[in-house]
Amino acid sequence: MPCEIKQKERVGVINPIFTCQPCGAQYASIGIKDCIAIVHGGQGCVMFVRLLFAQHFKDNFDIASSSVHEDAAVFGAVHRVEEAVDVLLMRYPHVKVIPVITTCSTEVIGDDIDGVVRKLNKGLLKEKYAGREVHLIPIHTPSFKGSMVSGYDVAVKDFVSAFAKKDQPNGKINLITGWANPGDVTALKHLLMEMSVDATVLFEIESFDSPLMPDGNAVSHGSTTVEDLAGTANALGTIALNRYEGGLAAKYLESKFNVPAIIGPAPIGIRNTDTFLWNLKTMTGKPIPESLVRERGIAIDALTDLTHMFFADKRVAIYGNADLAIGLAEFCLDLEMKPVLLLLGDDNPAYQNDPRIKGLKGKVDFDMQIIWNADLWELESRINNKEIELDLILGHSKGRFTSIDNKIPMLRVGFPVYDRAGYYRHPVVGYAGAIWLAEEMANVLFTDMEYKKNKEWLLNVW
Numbered sequence: 001m002p003c004e005i006k007q008k009e010r011v012g013v014i015n016p017i018f019t020c021q022p023c024g025a026q027y028a029s030i031g032i033k034d035c036i037a038i039v040h041g042g043q044g045c046v047m048f049v050r051l052l053f054a055q056h057f058k059d060n061f062d063i064a065s066s067s068v069h070e071d072a073a074v075f076g077a078v079h080r081v082e083e084a085v086d087v088l089l090m091r092y093p094h095v096k097v098i099p100v101i102t103t104c105s106t107e108v109i110g111d112d113i114d115g116v117v118r119k120l121n122k123g124l125l126k127e128k129y130a131g132r133e134v135h136l137i138p139i140h141t142p143s144f145k146g147s148m149v150s151g152y153d154v155a156v157k158d159f160v161s162a163f164a165k166k167d168q169p170n171g172k173i174n175l176i177t178g179w180a181n182p183g184d185v186t187a188l189k190h191l192l193m194e195m196s197v198d199a200t201v202l203f204e205i206e207s208f209d210s211p212l213m214p215d216g217n218a219v220s221h222g223s224t225t226v227e228d229l230a231g232t233a234n235a236l237g238t239i240a241l242n243r244y245e246g247g248l249a250a251k252y253l254e255s256k257f258n259v260p261a262i263i264g265p266a267p268i269g270i271r272n273t274d275t276f277l278w279n280l281k282t283m284t285g286k287p288i289p290e291s292l293v294r295e296r297g298i299a300i301d302a303l304t305d306l307t308h309m310f311f312a313d314k315r316v317a318i319y320g321n322a323d324l325a326i327g328l329a330e331f332c333l334d335l336e337m338k339p340v341l342l343l344l345g346d347d348n349p350a351y352q353n354d355p356r357i358k359g360l361k362g363k364v365d366f367d368m369q370i371i372w373n374a375d376l377w378e379l380e381s382r383i384n385n386k387e388i389e390l391d392l393i394l395g396h397s398k399g400r401f402t403s404i405d406n407k408i409p410m411l412r413v414g415f416p417v418y419d420r421a422g423y424y425r426h427p428v429v430g431y432a433g434a435i436w437l438a439e440e441m442a443n444v445l446f447t448d449m450e451y452k453k454n455k456e457w458l459l460n461v462w
């Protein structure tokens with residue numbers, strides 16, 4: 001069969017592609033203004049996640065830990081959540097939103113965080129913090145199921161369901177970006193502005209690319225407000241760009257408040273960006289302006305310069321978040337490349353029925369494997385065993401040694417990227433993202449041609 005999807009056959013994981021569910025919930029929480037999450041678990045569940053965020057964005061983010069110790073395994077540790085909420089509110093007078101994010105240990109112990117939130121709402125918040133706006137949100141993200149991707153999805157839905165409130169229609173679109181970069185949000189806002197569409201961009205992380213001001217202040221926090229979240233119930237519709245990172249919240253708003261939902265595809269490449277603009281047009285009735293037709297034309301021109309001459313038949317392996325990986329594979333096909341291996345790093349059986357994967361199956365006329373519940377060993381072992389030959393790898397920095405050791409050029413895409421400068425600033429979505437992706441793929445291939453003296457003379461005459 002030219003294109004098959006199957007689960008990894010080994011037990012265990014070697015070099016995981018993802019980290020665990022609480023990481024995704026923490027990522028969603030740092031997209032909210034005046035919000036500091038408490039992760040209910042051991043300190044490492046925060047420390048390593050914060051390190052990933054800091055490595056990727058080269059900035060610092062506030063996330064707290066209830067810092068559970070051995071005694072909790074026997075006696076439980078909800079009292080540490082009570083203490084943590086109090087300390088956080090004392091130390092940070094601006095904080096309004098405190099998600100309480102569970103981890104593997106506290107879910108196994110069976111700590112009742114919903115109960116402790118009810119208790120705090122009736123007690124501490126009424127007594128010590130009367131008159132202060134504080135929202136405590138329990139978020140269940142046991143790490144023995146799903147991944148950081150499903151953790152993000154669950155948290156986005158929990159935030160939306162905690163705040164969404166029916167009121168007068170606001171004429172806006174809810175845009176759930178999924179696990180994006182600041183550069184993506186800038187590109188999406190540009191498309192919305194050109195379309196004259198008023199949108200609430202949810203879990204707004206554009207300001208993660210924060211300035212260092214003359215007074216020494218650098219502000220890195222999300223800008224989605226409690227009011228933005230409340231207004232999601234009154235929107236014209238919701239567009240969740242990613243099926244697995246925001247799709248749950250879009251479905252919730254549709255079923256609870258009759259807010260129509262369009263879920264995916266991530267606007268990666270020309271075709272998917274066209275679909276995104278078409279969805280905006282359908283939802284709002286606003287026409288697609290000439291300016292965007294021109295941007296599209298510029299992108300197609302840039303791709304045409306590269307496609308047949310440099311990309312045709314190049315064999316690519318892609319790993320990372322499913323929505324990103326599938327979008328990149330579709331884009332590679334449009335560029336005449338052959339995405340021969342797709343690794344989706346968690347155990348979500350829904351990938352098997354994803355319509356875009358079915359679309360790939362219908363299109364591909366070469367051998368292509370899509371592995372779910374995958375790890376990076378799936379890539380390394382195929383290279384070591386000479387089962388596949390690759391011209392390019394697309395994925396985050398955790399796979400850098402596979403590229404270095406095997407001298408296979410690699411473009412860093414996804415999260416985390418910490419071994420290249422400023423990548424979070426560049427979009428992969430929209431027409432601008434299509435240009436950036438194609439040109440960066442070309443540039444890593446060009447560098448490789450020069451290094452290996454492989455037809456590098458072509459670059460003299462191109």
Ligand code: SF4
Pocket residue numbers: 020021022041042044045103104105143
């Ligand atoms: S796997 Fe469990 S202990 Fe490890 S970081 Fe995730 S939640 Fe914390």
